[in-house]
Amino acid sequence: MIAFEKKVLDNGLIVIIHEDPSTPMVAVNVAYNVGSKDEDDEKTGFAHLFEHLMFGGSVNIPDFDTPIQEAGGENNAFTNSDITNFYELVPAQNIETALWLESDRMLQLRFSKKSLNTQKKVVIEEFKETCLNEPYGDMWHHLSELSYTKHPYQWPTIGREMNHIANATIEDVKTFFYQFYRPDNAVLVIAGNITSAEGFFLANKWFGSIPPGKNQKKLLPQEPKQIASRKKIIRQDIIPHDAIYRAYHMDGRLSDEYFICDLISDILANGRSSRFYQKLYKEQQLFSTIDAYISGSSDPGLFIIEGKTMPDVSIEQASEAIDRELRLLMEENLSERELTKLKNSLESSLIFSEISVLNKAISLAYFETLGDAGFINEEAARYQKLTAEDIRNTAKKIFRAENCNELIYFKKVEI
Numbered sequence: 178m179i180a181f182e183k184k185v186l187d188n189g190l191i192v193i194i195h196e197d198p199s200t201p202m203v204a205v206n207v208a209y210n211v212g213s214k215d216e217d218d219e220k221t222g223f224a225h226l227f228e229h230l231m232f233g234g235s236v237n238i239p240d241f242d243t244p245i246q247e248a249g250g251e252n253n254a255f256t257n258s259d260i261t262n263f264y265e266l267v268p269a270q271n272i273e274t275a276l277w278l279e280s281d282r283m284l285q286l287r288f289s290k291k292s293l294n295t296q297k298k299v300v301i302e303e304f305k306e307t308c309l310n311e312p313y314g315d316m317w318h319h320l321s322e323l324s325y326t327k328h329p330y331q332w333p334t335i336g337r338e339m340n341h342i343a344n345a346t347i348e349d350v351k352t353f354f355y356q357f358y359r360p361d362n363a364v365l366v367i368a369g370n371i372t373s374a375e376g377f378f379l380a381n382k383w384f385g386s387i388p389p390g391k392n393q394k395k396l397l398p399q400e401p402k403q404i405a406s407r408k409k410i411i412r413q414d415i416i417p418h419d420a421i422y423r424a425y426h427m428d429g430r431l432s433d434e435y436f437i438c439d440l441i442s443d444i445l446a447n448g449r450s451s452r453f454y455q456k457l458y459k460e461q462q463l464f465s466t467i468d469a470y471i472s473g474s475s476d477p478g479l480f481i482i483e484g485k486t487m488p489d490v491s492i493e494q495a496s497e498a499i500d501r502e503l504r505l506l507m508e509e510n511l512s513e514r515e516l517t518k519l520k521n522s523l524e525s526s527l528i529f530s531e532i533s534v535l536n537k538a539i540s541l542a543y544f545e546t547l548g549d550a551g552f553i554n555e556e557a558a559r560y561q562k563l564t565a566e567d568i569r570n571t572a573k574k575i576f577r578a579e580n581c582n583e584l585i586y587f588k589k590v591e592i
Contacts, residue, residue: 178554179537182373183545186381188389189361193541193550194376195368197534203369204535205265205275207283208542210364211357212259213336214329214397214476222300222336223353226345228256229296231263231358235282248274256334259475260546266535269370273379280383283363286354288347297342304339312416313586316483323407324424324479324582328400330472359390364545368538400426400477407582414589418465418485421495422584425480425575430473430547436559437571438471438480441506443519444568445469445482452502453484463490463498475547480575492585506572510565524557 181195213224231254232241245252250267252275265275308314317333325331336342365384367376403426428434446453446469453467467484486495530536537553544552 179531179541181368181541181550182377183550184377186360186385188385188387189359190380190384190387191364191545192377192380192384193364193366193545194371194373194380195366195534195537195541196371196373197369197537200369200534201269202266202534203269203272203275203367203371204538205267205272205279206364206366206368206535206538206542207263207279208364208366208539208546209261209263209358210362210394210546211261212257213332213334214258215357215394216329216332218329218332218337220341220345220349221332221338222304222334222342223345223349224261225256225334225336226296226300226342226350227353227358228254228261229299230286230292230350231282233292233296234287236285236287238278238281239287241278241282244274244278250275252278257474258330258334258472260543262539262542264535264539272367272371273383276379276383279365280387283358283360283384284387286358288351288354290347293345293347293350297345300335300342301339304335304342308335310415312413313420315411316422316584319409319411320422320424320479320481320582320584323409323584324426325400327398328476329397330400330474330476330478355390357390360384360387361389362394364542364550366538366542366545366550368541369534397476402426403580403582406578406580408585409583410585410587412587412589416586416588418488419492419495419588420483420485420586421492421499422586423482423499424582424584425482425577425580427471427478427480427575429477430475431552433559433563433567434571434574435471435478437563437567438575440519440523440560440563441568441572441575442469442471442480443523444506444511444515445502447522452505456502457484457498461498462487463495492587496583503572503576507569507576509569511568513565516563516565516568520560520563523560527557 181193183193185191216223248267248271250265252265254263267275321331427438457463457467464484469482471480472478540553541550544550
């Protein structure tokens with residue numbers, strides 16, 4: 178059980194304090210409730226661009242990394258389809274350095290054409306390197322667009338097109354900042370060697386005077402139920418092996434189905450005892466690599482299966498082998514021994530992840546963006562209550578042909 182206290186400042190900032198006197202460190206985590214799903218479809222990649230811009234200097238601070246390093250700490254950030262997250266880990270006595278940095282960039286970034294152009298170049302180079310020049314690097318562009326017809330999950334976090342970032346203006350950036358990077362659209366978590374009283378005092382000291390925004394998040398279009406399978410074939414000369422990617426629609430992060438699908442992904446592809454590894458990789462030697470995982474998105478997401486075939490194995494053979502394993506999940510109940518082993522492994526992973534004060538800070542902020550930081554204490558119980566029948570019924574629901582989006586890569590052969 179992770180204990181915490183929560184308050185909301187007058188400007189709307191949600192503040193969560195978790196006391197952990199066993200560590201000399203304090204983690205400061207700020208999660209903004211904005212991700213790529215909140216972007217305009219003609220201006221994608223902005224949330225990811227802002228992850229970079231937020232390190233480019235704020236109204237009173239030209240450089241973020243040096244003060245943190247001098248305080249004996251570390252900092253970083255990440256962006257996904259749902260949130261943008263910034264964190265610092267510092268010795269407890271230097272907590273105000275982290276709070277100073279985070280509050281100043283929430284107050285106002287230093288908007289300049291020079292900073293914007295610098296970060297645009299960085300993001301565009303990242304786009305080229307990871308999406309255009311990397312084998313299978315454009316997978317998420319194709320698979321997202323194939324899987325979603327209405328919901329803004331139809332483009333990846335890095336953006337749909339490079340031009341959307343290249344054409345971003347100072348006015349675009351200011352509008353996006355003042356819409357989303359405001360205290361009333363954020364969660365601040367302070368976790369570690371600090372008392373709740375001191376944490377709330379410091380939070381109000383550094384963040385309380387920042388004006389709220391006029392945050393009116395748009396109502397996102399819901400993805401209609403898929404009624405027919407979709408398929409796309411890509412031929413590229415840079416890929417080393419033919420590959421198959423499948424995406425099946427599943428429910429969102431707070432649903433029971435999410436936890437069942439997470440368990441199913443472990444059955445299929447988590448470790449050397451998993452079914453895909455034992456049968457398709459080791460015994461039948463059909464794949465050089467094969468994996469199964471869930472997108473983990475807040476709104477209804479995707480169950481992904483991906484595999485790269487061995488040189489003499491056809492995509493048809495590979496696809497049929499995957500189908501056989503999925504049918505077994507739909508037709509046979511998991512043994513109690515296998516189910517218990519999976520549940521215990523998941524619970525151990527959860528407990529291990531909660532040892533780190535930084536992980537606890539990130540998780541508390543994330544669950545609060547979902548609606549309640551207390552969800553962090555319900556995770557293990559939700560896995561433990563699952564039954565073999567739940568797994569079989571969900572497999573039947575998810576792995577239907579009409580619910581499948583399939584992306585195939587073929588290595589282009591010179592004639």
